[in-house]
Amino acid sequence: MLALALGGFGIGTTEFVTMGLLPELASAMHISEPTAGHAVSAYALGVVIGAPVIAALCARVARKRLLVGLMIGFTLGSVATVVAPSFQTLVLARFVSGLPHGAYFGVASLAAASLAPAGQRAKAIAAVMLGLSGANVVGVPAATWLGQHLGWRDAFIVVAVIGLATVVALFRFVPELTGVKATNPMTELGALRRPQVLLTLLVGAVGFGGMFAVYTYIATTLTDVAGMRVGQVPLVLMLFGVGMVVGNIVGGVLTDRGVDSSIFTIMIAMAVILAGFVAAAHNPYAAAVGAFLVGGSGAALGPALQTRLMDVAADAQTLAAALNHAALNMANAAGAWLGGIVIAAGFGYTAPAVVGACLAILGIFLFTATVSLARR
Template sequence: MLALALGGFGIGTTEFVTMGLLPDIAGAMDVSEPVAGHVVSAYALGVVVGAPVIAAMAARVDRKKLLIWLMVAFTLGNVATVLAPSFATLTAARFVSGLPHGAYFGVASLAAASLAPVGQRAKAVAAVMLGLSAANVVGVPSATWLGQHLGWRDAFVVVAFIGLATVAAISRYVPHLHGIRLTDPRTELGALRRPQVLLTLLVGAVGFGGMFAVYTYITTTLTDVAGMRVGLVPIVLMLFGLGMVAGNILGGVLADRGVDRAILGGLICMVVILAAFIAAAHNPFTAAAGAFFVGASGAALAPALQTRLMDVAHDAQTLAAALNHAALNIANAAGAWLGGLVIAAGFGYTAPALVGTLLAVAGVLLFTVTLWAARRSA
């Protein structure tokens, strides 16, 4: 489990450290910061493209070998990032780095679930996702500090070494995954014909966007609305990451007791927490506490959504599990975009929390429809 989580730690670090180093990348590449933001979009696009394509085309590949090759590709993408001579090649390198993201988490989640004791599948999935959450507490702050003081490329050197360490750890500690039945591309693509798979993906793409609507603009919210000193912002960001770790662990425990209840309850909690953050954002202490709970509410959903997708996909589990991360990246992009729209319209930096609340409400309604459709088909 730790070997699989190490890959998630590397993926989480490379995904989020780019945001903290955008000014440095923009200055080094002689482009504006909004243009430099295209490297973030390129990575997200790589996730969305790579998740279904790799999961379907590699359906016949032994799952342990596939995990190793995915991390090799991830490492090479980050090496290409370090060596990129121009902004165009850097953008292409970030796209390549994102390609293995969704497929890795999908296969790693299946691997963890197949190795877990009876009744602990969701906890095992949460253990894999824990690497992604831990990256926001340790990996991203450390790599950002390193990139700011030694040069942005050095941050991705660290990520490349994490990738190599993951390849070695998986080779050594993950057994051959005989419990996962190999399929074929046609079978995996059949997941896209299952209404429950598509509805669950839609719940994640919409409901999860609430967390990202707040997180994207959290720094300015803390300084301009809560009146917090800039030097204290990294501490709050670490609290957000700790909230993700706590939520991820709690989400795995609750999902093992009932996946559907865990998703519905998590979405309702997210509605309450995001709505409360609108008021909490005006005080530095309540804003810091709110950041912790926003992170926790979002991360608590991930193991349950991942487990439900594996359950409803039947014989197309790899593609469905991989698509979960494509859906979450769509939530990331949509939440950030909608939050930016209300700020640009002059509604202020608490408006993204209102947008997030509405997205979470939409997630509750969509999941209610999903449960109704499941009962009707049954």
């Protein structure tokens, strides 16, 4: 379980550190910050494309071998990011790095669920995703600090080292996972014919966008709106990560008690928190608390959506589980894009929180329709 979570730690570090280093990346590449945000969207697009393609084409591959292969690909993408000579090649490297993301978490979640005691599937899935949350406590702040003081490329050297360590840990400690059966491409693609799978993915793609709309531009929000020093930004990113850890644990407990009710509860809380961040961002202390709550509400939604997808996917669980992270990274891309639009339009750095609250509310309405359709 720790080896599986280590992979999540590396993936979480590379996914979120780009957002914390957008000002440095924009300055180094001589581009605007909204343009630099395209590196975030490129990674997310890689996840969206890679998750279904890899999950389907590799359906017959033994699960442990697939996990190791995915982390090797992730590590190579991180190395390509370090050596990228231009912004265009950087965007391409971020896209390649994102390709293994969804498939890794999908297979790792199924592996965790197969090893979990009865009635504790969501807690096991949350344990794997704890690596993703923990990255925001240690990995992202540390890599952000390195990027600010030594250069943004050094942050991705750290990511590549974590990826290599994960490859070794997976090979050494993860069992053969005979409880997670390999299938075939056509069986896995059958998930795309199930309305509840598609609707649940849509809920995640829309409702989760609010967190990313805020987090993508949080560095400048903290300095220009809340009045913090640049050196304080990693501390708030760490607090955001602590919120994700707490939210991840709470989400797993709530989901084991009731999947649909937990999704409703978490998404309502997310809408309220994002709306409140508009005002909180003007005070450094309130902004720090707001970052903690935004991270917590977002992380709590992950295990709930992952578990629901596994429940409604029948015999196509690998693809459905992988598509969860594709949907969340569609939210990542959309959140970064919409946040950049409202900032470029002159509405300021609190405007992404308004966009985020609207996305969360829309997600609530979509999930209400999804549950209603399931009951009928």
